[in-house]
Amino acid sequence: MNGLVAAIHAGSIEWSILHTLNDFLFHHDSVEDPLLVFINASEALFVGILLLVFLFANGERHRAWRRAAVAAVLSAGVALAFAKVLSEIVDRSRPFVVDPSGVHLFSGHAADPGFPSDHATGAFAVAMAIFLRNRLWGSVALVAATVLSVGRVAIGVHFPSDVLAGAVLGCGVALLLYCGPVRSRIDRLADLLGGWLEALVGRARAVGTGARG
DSSP: OOHHHHHHHHOHHHHHHHHHHHHHHHTOHHHHHHHHHHHHHHHHHHHHHHHHHHHHOOSGGGHHHHHHHHHHHHHHHHHHHHHHHHHHHHOOOOHHHHOTTTSOOOSOOOOOOOSSOHHHHHHHHHHHHHHTTOHHHHHHHHHHHHHHHHHHHHTTSOOHHHHHHHHHHHHHHHHHHTSHHHHHHHHHHHHHHHHHHHHHHHHHHHHHHHHHO
16 A cells, blocks of 8 residues: 555545445445446447437537537547646545445446546546536536546545546646637537538538439
């Protein structure tokens, strides 16, 4: 156990939160089962929704949606790159590694460094990028990111500060990429990619129409 982990283990607040959530989940199968389904499907869910938005948000009317999707992907990518560097520097063990007999592990996981949480980093980067462009759906995404982050603590793979750091990092990167000059470049990129996609779809439809004719 390195010095940082030992210091956190000695403090009662973080472990108290962890054990409270972990024990609650252990004794409530009705919460555990749907939460595990959501946690395990979260990456595919976030990626799939962003991909669908990018593919089908066609035309001037839906341009803002495609821009939001591209901004979300870029925010998550940049934030996760920073998270990877931080994880190597901090090298913080996960709860189930530090206290294998006291933490219930609900899903198999590698014993790699857990600070900051990749799931929280990516989810909050995506959610904040959407929130900055659409308050309603951004709020929904922020709630989903929060449930995911709390769930990662509850299943024993992260300390509360792992997901808190990930949330701060993800939101911070999304906010930075929303700054005027950067945002305008991201919007132009989204418009360019969207234009290519719509042109490709248009050609495909023309070829199909010609073949039927």
